[in-house]
Amino acid sequence: MADHVVVIGLGRFGESVALELMATGADVLGIDIGEDPVARMNARLTHAVQADATREEVLRQLGVDEAEYVVVAIGDSIEASLLTSSLVLSFGVPQLWAKAVSDAHGRILEQIGVHHVVHPEREIGRRVAHLLRARLQDYIELGGGYALVRTTPPAAVIGRPIREIHVRRNFGVTVIASKGSDGDWKDVTGDTVLADGDEILLTGPIAKAERFHLK
Ligand code: ADP
Numbered sequence: 625m626a627d628h629v630v631v632i633g634l635g636r637f638g639e640s641v642a643l644e645l646m647a648t649g650a651d652v653l654g655i656d657i658g659e660d661p662v663a664r665m666n667a668r669l670t671h672a673v674q675a676d677a678t679r680e681e682v683l684r685q686l687g688v689d690e691a692e693y694v695v696v697a698i699g700d701s702i703e704a705s706l707l708t709s710s711l712v713l714s715f716g717v718p719q720l721w722a723k724a725v726s727d728a729h730g731r732i733l734e735q736i737g738v739h740h741v742v743h744p745e746r747e748i749g750r751r752v753a754h755l756l757r758a759r760l761q762d763y764i765e766l767g768g769g770y771a772l773v774r775t776t777p778p779a780a781v782i783g784r785p786i787r788e789i790h791v792r793r794n795f796g797v798t799v800i801a802s803k804g805s806d807g808d809w810k811d812v813t814g815d816t817v818l819a820d821g822d823e824i825l826l827t828g829p830i831a832k833a834e835r836f837h838l839k
Pocket residue numbers: 632633634635636637638655656657658661675676677678697698699700701704
């Protein structure tokens with residue numbers, strides 16, 4: 625569990641990462657070069673510090689060299705993002721996440737060894753395209769051509785125990801959970817009988833997973 629996290633860059637992305645980490649009970653040190661973001665986040669994070677993260681001595685003073693989890697969420701200056709990421713990597717921090725604002729930026733972050741490179745705008749843009757086109761409630765690409773989809777069950781699987789329908793063989797997807805009128809998610813077993821109005825969570829190859837609800 626990541627209980628102590630340093631978030632560098634408190635723009636919209638850094639702010640939402642930091643606040644969500646706080647909401648889940650983590651300690652968050654937020655660092656930003658700007659006065660306004662630090663003032664805005666001051667009372668909402670464990671610590672918020674105004675500092676230039678491209679300066680090694682500053683990062684050391686703040687204990688970033690001892691951190692286990694660091695998020696570099698600087699997007700307005702690619703140079704500052706790369707300098708900061710490279711310093712954090714030189715400290716041997718085991719888990720560095722960095723936000724990329726372009727494909728080229730992401731490639732360089734990967735080349736210097738950042739452990740997790742995220743492209744928030746590209747990822748959300750792609751997700752919206754799939755949600756909109758296939759009319760899904762949720763869609764997460766898992767890599768390797770697979771997706772996790774939240775949708776409604778198609779007529780073909782309603783009213784009979786899942787085991788009798790051979791969903792995997794006939795439709796190439798695996799239904800993993802369902803939510804009925806009681807509003808709780810439950811694991812789907814062979815005995816589960818899906819009803820009209822349920823929601824389901826399924827995985828499978830992208831094309832099959834996003835078209836399953838139309839069967
Ligand atoms: P978003 O697109 O997520 O709103 P930006 O990428 O524009 O955010 O925001 C980046 C944040 O990183 C800004 O708040 C900016 O002040 C901060 N930042 C930029 N350079 C540095 C730096 N050298 N050290 C610390 N923070 C920085």
